[in-house]
Amino acid sequence: MYETARARSRAVNRAFKWVLGASLALHVGVFGVVVYAQSLHPKLQVHDTIPVELVRLGKPRDPALLPRIAKSAPPPPADDTVALDTGKTDKTKPAPKPDKKKTPELSDAARRMLEGAADDRLDKALAKVEELEGSPEGVAHGTTTDPARAARGYEAQVAASLKQAYQLPEMLKSQQQFLSAEFVLFIEGNGRISRYEIVKRHPNDLFMSALESLLKTHQLPAPPPNLASRYRDEGVLVRFKP
Amino acid sequence: MRRPRDEVILRRLCPHAPLLLLALTAVALPAQAQTEAGKRTVIEIGSPDFRPYPLAIPDIRDMAGEKTPAPAIREMTDTLRWNFDLAATFKVLDPKSYIADPKKEGLAAASIKFEDWVNVGADGLIKGGVTVAGDTLKADLRFFDVASGRQLVQKSYTGKVEDAKRFARAFSDEVIFALTGTRGIFQTRLAAVRKTKSGRELWVMDLDGEGATAVTNNGSINLLPAWSRNGQELIFTSYIRHNPNLYSTPVGGGRPRLLSGERGLNTGGAMSPDGSKLALTLSRDGNSEIYVMNADGTGLKRLTNEWAIDSSPSWSPNGKRIAFVSSRWGDPHIFVMNADGTGVKRITDRGTYNQTPDWSPKGDLIAFTARDERNVFDIFTVNPETKEIRRLTQDQGNNEEPSFSPDGNHIVFTSTREGKSQIWIMAVDGSNQRRITKKGGFTTPAWSPYLVK
Incomplete structure (x- = not known):
């Protein structure tokens, strides 16, 4: 009984040694392949490690708890504290010389690209890329085919166009934050405002007359063709604050 | 654990008192019609x-050139300053900083040296x-734009001496x-419950806490006031007939009219924005549920049907939805449902005891x-x-029981920060908090709708 167990134990030990040896050989092989591949291909080279210091954060607040108002700002710094960047240079100290060592050096790939810039082949390659781009002037409504995204993009253009075009009368500058109006714009396919309806009028006549004169003459960007009927027939509500 | 003090009284008086813990309702405010953008x-x-x-x-x-101005004139100045201090969009400059001599300046633009006012900012x-x-x-009150020297508002008022504050409020709104x-809110009023020796009575007061008058004086317990849409009546729960029934009473005083006298709780009356419906909390079937009925008390319809307590309805400004409190998921939380009881959605998922919802007239x-x-x-x-x-x-x-102003820019609430429960007002972002009442014992404030057409 004992001998049988002993023999089985020897057999197990022998098998274990074989497995251990095979595993060792496999690991050495894989490591060798990686090192060899790195020396062949620059992309695979190991980058410099950046030492980082982990910061231990406090215990996260239970998301089920109600929010709390942040505590008041800390008191102003004492006189002996060092002011951070104030935008002024200290004339008592000479300006630091630029560190030549820190000048970024071109990578091998970039150098190769520059060296090849004179090559006709590169010109041809660039010409091919340019053919694939859009028109130099771009397209007002973009090239997106998703109607929702196209509408958002167009409405952002309308907002920017109106915001830029409206000139607040000088004498209303002090009241600017109180001024607002709501109106519906009906926009034709070429961007012309065919009509508008004032939904919420501000009692300040000067503000409203300046706004209405803008709406009568302003040319908006043309809407995307697939959305033109929406802006022409349904219109768009604008909540305007100068 | 602190309980709202109303609960203690109700627990003693009502067999369904525990249910009232959640039934301390916020008062639905009248709402401005929102711009209906549709689709x-x-x-x-x-x-x-x-x-x-x-x-x-x-x-x-x-x-009249009197050396000592009449008290009414002093009141008018103070009221104007108080009003614009309350509106968080204004900053009333310290009168000590003024360099112009107001006694030498006239009221007309031509007689005002605007450079002096520019120089004080x-x-x-x-x-x-x-x-x-x-x-x-x-x-004769006037408002000028200093930069342009233009007169933007000019109003003349004639009345009794005691109308001085009213005129100042009206001009502030202008x-x-x-x-x-x-629209300005300075001519709106506040309703609240005041503790008395014999019980609790309804009071109304101006925004600065002045002009407080009792609306009820029945020696019973009157709770949870809410304004009718036209601002002429208060809807409230009272124990006049020993059961917490729902009544309405003229703000100027008069005989209360019974709106709902079902067995058990009749609380949280909130009128819909168009004034045609009344949402309320009833426990007639043993459990507190939200109901809606016509403003005249007919056509009662049950909106919620849960094992848990549902209470404190508050209408959205367009009348299409109702916010309410429910403990159907355990702790009381704020829920929203369509006005017909469908589409129930939980709104708060933080906190363990959320109650007294009040929907802003702006809707947001x-x-x-x-x-x-x-x-x-x-x-x-x-x-x-x-x-x-x-x-x-x-x-x-403790700060409780918020109620929105009709413009949605301010909130009235009760606070115990100075001891007894008093009424406070703050801007909707929590800034500019100020006490309104001078004595304690006020609870469940409700901001009126616009009272002047």
């Missing part, structure tokens, strides 16, 4: 950063002259409208009371669409 696309074109509008309010002049200037003859008061295009926020992790009650707002919660009060006693 139309909306473009928002924003304005630059906000800064308070600097406003100079020199002393109102006594046109004023963008706006309010000037006024008052003549008091016996019991009659004549006031200035607010001229600048912002929205619901104010509510919540108990935080320190077992203190504070005021919060939640956006019903994004569910974003914002805290408005903190570390200053």
Whole structure:
């Protein structure tokens, strides 16, 4: 009984040694392949490690708890504290010389690209890329085919166009934050405002007359063709604050 | 654990008292009609950063030339300054900083040296002259844009001496409208419950706490006032007939009219924005549920049907939805449902005891009371669409029972930060908190709708 167990134990030990040896050989092989591949291909080279210091954060607040108002700002710094960047240079100290060592050096790939810039082949390659781009002037409504995204993009253009075009009368500058109006714009396919309806009028006549004169003459960007009927027939509500 | 003090009284008096713990309702406010954009696309074109509008309010002049102005004139100046201090969009400049001599300046633009007002940093200037003859008061109030020297508002008022504050409030509203295009709130009023020796009575008062008058004087317990749409009546729960029934009574005093006298609780009456319906909480079937009925008390319809307690209905400004409190998921939380009882949606998922919702007339926020992790009650707002919660009060006693102003820019609430429960007002972002009442014992305030057409 004992001998049988002993023999089985020897057999197990022998098998274990074989497995251990095979595993060792496999690991050495894989490591060798990686090192060899790195020396062949620059992309695979190991980058410099950046030492980082982990910061231990406090215990996260239970998301089920109600929010709390942040505590008041800390008191102003004492006189002996060092002011951070104030935008002024200290004339008592000479300006630091630029560190030549820190000048970024071109990578091998970039150098190769520059060296090849004179090559006709590169010109041809660039010409091919340019053919694939859009028109130099771009397209007002973009090239997106998703109607929702196209509408958002167009409405952002309308907002920017109106915001830029409206000139607040000088004498209303002090009241600017109180001024607002709501109106519906009906926009034709070429961007012309065919009509508008004032939904919420501000009692300040000067503000409203300046706004209405803008709406009568302003040319908006043309809407995307697939959305033109929406802006022409349904219109768009604008909540305007100068 | 702190309980609202109303609960203690109700627990003693009502067999269904435990249910009332959740039935301390916020009062639904009248709402402005919102711009109905429908399905139309909306473009928002924003304005630059906000800064308070600097406003100079020199002393109102006594046109009779008296060395000591009449008290009514002093009151008028103080009321104007108080009003614009309350409106968080204004900053009333310190009168000590004024360099112009108001006694030498007239009321007309031509006689005002605007450079002096520019130099003290004023963008706006309010000037006024008052003549008091016996019991009659004549006031001429004007508002100028300092930069342009233009007169933007001019109003004349004639009345009794005791109308001085009323005139100042009316003029404040005129200035607010001229600048912002929205109505001012200074002629609105507050309703609240006041503890008395014999029970609790309903009171109404002006925004500055002045002019407080009792609406009920029945020696019973009267609770949870809410304003009718026209501001002429208060809807409230009373134990006049020994059961918490729902009544309405004229604000000027008069005989209460029974709206709902079902067995058990009849609380939280909230009138719909169009004034045709009344949402309320009833426990006639043994459990507290939300019901809706016609304003005349007919056509009762049950909206919720849950094993848990549902209470404190508050209408959305367009009347299509109702916010309410429910403990159907365990702790009481704020929920929203369509006006027909469908589409129930939980709005708050933080806190353990959220109650007394009040939907802003602007529609974008619901104010509510919540108990935080320190077992203190504070005021919060939640956006019903994004569910974003914002805290408005903190570390200053218990703050409860919020109610929106009709313009949605302010909130009235009760606070124990100075001891007894008093009424306070703050801006909707929690800033500019100020006490309104001078004595304690006030609870469940409700802000009136616009009272002047």
